[in-house]
Amino acid sequence: MSHSHKPGESGADLPHAAPTVEEITDFEVLEIAVRELAIEHGLFTAEDHRRFTEWTESIGPAAGSRLVAKAWTDPAFKARVLDDAVKACKEIGIDWAEPTGFGTPSDYMNLRVLEDTPTLHHVIVCTLCSCYPRPLLGMSPEWYRTTNYRRRLVRWPRQVLAEFGLIIPPEVEVRVEDSNQKCRFMVMPMRPEGTDSWTEEQLAEIVTRDCMIGVALPRPGRTADVHPVHKARHPVQE
Amino acid sequence: MSIKSDVDASRIELLEALRNKKEKTWDVLAPQYGVTNPNPPWKTSLAAMCDCLADSGKLPSLDRRNAEDKLAESVYRDVPAPERQLLALVHIMLNRGLVDESDLAARMRAVRSRLESA
Numbered sequence: 001m002s003h004s005h006k007p008g009e010s011g012a013d014l015p016h017a018a019p020t021v022e023e024i025t026d027f028e029v030l031e032i033a034v035r036e037l038a039i040e041h042g043l044f045t046a047e048d049h050r051r052f053t054e055w056t057e058s059i060g061p062a063a064g065s066r067l068v069a070k071a072w073t074d075p076a077f078k079a080r081v082l083d084d085a086v087k088a089c090k091e092i093g094i095d096w097a098e099p100t101g102f103g104t105p106s107d108y109m110n111l112r113v114l115e116d117t118p119t120l121h122h123v124i125v126c127t128l129c130s131c132y133p134r135p136l137l138g139m140s141p142e143w144y145r146t147t148n149y150r151r152r153l154v155r156w157p158r159q160v161l162a163e164f165g166l167i168i169p170p171e172v173e174v175r176v177e178d179s180n181q182k183c184r185f186m187v188m189p190m191r192p193e194g195t196d197s198w199t200e201e202q203l204a205e206i207v208t209r210d211c212m213i214g215v216a217l218p219r220p221g222r223t224a225d226v227h228p229v230h231k232a233r234h235p236v237q238e
Numbered sequence: 239m240s241i242k243s244d245v246d247a248s249r250i251e252l253l254e255a256l257r258n259k260k261e262k263t264w265d266v267l268a269p270q271y272g273v274t275n276p277n278p279p280w281k282t283s284l285a286a287m288c289d290c291l292a293d294s295g296k297l298p299s300l301d302r303r304n305a306e307d308k309l310a311e312s313v314y315r316d317v318p319a320p321e322r323q324l325l326a327l328v329h330i331m332l333n334r335g336l337v338d339e340s341d342l343a344a345r346m347r348a349v350r351s352r353l354e355s356a
Contacts, residue, residue: 020279021271024353025262026255026346027321031280032353033345034328035287037337044290052286052293105292106299129303139285142319147307 055099060138061209063094064186067113067136068212069203072191081188085111089136096135107134111184112177114214120173123161123214124185125153131179133186137209143227144213154178164215164227187214194220245305246333247312252343253325253332263318281320288327296336305330 039046070092071078081088086096086109096109103109111133114122126132127150132140143149153160157174161167168174177185189211195203210216210225260266264278291297309326317325331337 018272020275021267021273023267024350025267025278026259026350027262027264027278027324028280029346029350029353030256030328030342031284031287031324033342033349034331034337035283036349037341037345038287038291038331041337043296043336044287044294048290048293049283049286052289053282056282056285056289100293104289106289129300129307147311 051099052104055104056139059134061136061212062204063089063092063138064133064136064209064212065204065207066092066200067094068188068207069200071113071188072203073200078188081113082115085113085186094135098135104134106131108182108184110182111136111186113186113188114175114177115188116190116214118190119171120175121168121214122175122177122185122187123153123157124177124179124187125150126179127151127154128178128180131184133184136186137212141209141225161215164210166216186212188212189214189218192217192219243301243304243308245308245330247308249313250329250332250339252339252346253329256321257314257317257325260317263321265318278320280324284320284324284327291331291336297330297334302327302330305333 035049038044039049067081067089071081077088077091080091089096089111096103096107096111114124116122125144130140130145130150132144134140149160154176157176158168161174179185189207191203192206195206205223206218206220208216208218208223208225211218216222216225267273268275268278288297288299288302292299292302306323306326309329310322313329314322314325328337328342332339332342
């Protein structure tokens, strides 16, 4: 049975979330129009676009979570991850050569996994643009791409991490790894206490995207990255 | 960190009309329809288009990102994220002559007509 949602109805009152809005916006129209012209002008083909769309929809942070969880439970696999991460990714079904056979133009096939220790915490950034290990973590969060994060993390890492709610003790070194056009990075956080008897699947649930960027730490019970939005105290008056 | 890009940040009439439609951005529209998906349906297609343009060498990723940064801090600074990325990409493509503004305006009319007839 289908049902419709009209503007003004409360989503909380409805039995199911609507799949999408029921109006055609100019933004949707613009995206289709420019894509069609690009294909007609030979900038790329419809098949290229379909292939990259399929790939984009197939990626997400679950792959990275699996990689970390497996490394926590399998020392030999962990050693392979730290030695050649791109090669080790194939063991969990992630091939960095997809979807073109040579990777994507934005994901260079050179990954280093950074292992946290009791005295060293890693966090990744791309000060130049927004380089990110997409085959393992999916599309980067919006805040990762902001100039605010990119500029400030390298200068004041502890303060920026504190803004994510992560306080690193002074005795722990914080190392910011700047991604670049030739190399991607991902953080392997330390396995938290209280997880000794956990399965890989259970462990993977607490290795969230933010833990692999380095702005959060895994812990039992924390299975999602939630960033509350704070309203401005003094909003711009139109 | 200064943003190095040769993109012309002058306002583009066609895109200005969209920039001013703040009541139609996804963050405003989605809650009105009870939609919980944080991204509009065209977001993945937009990401794929960026990859395609980079893959074909028509618009390298670094050029695009630098231009996006410059536009995000100027012309489109008051537009939410996915719409801002779309407007910036089209702005860059118009700027580089990869598409023509009047062609795009005509195609937008044709696309809307097609979608509304379905």
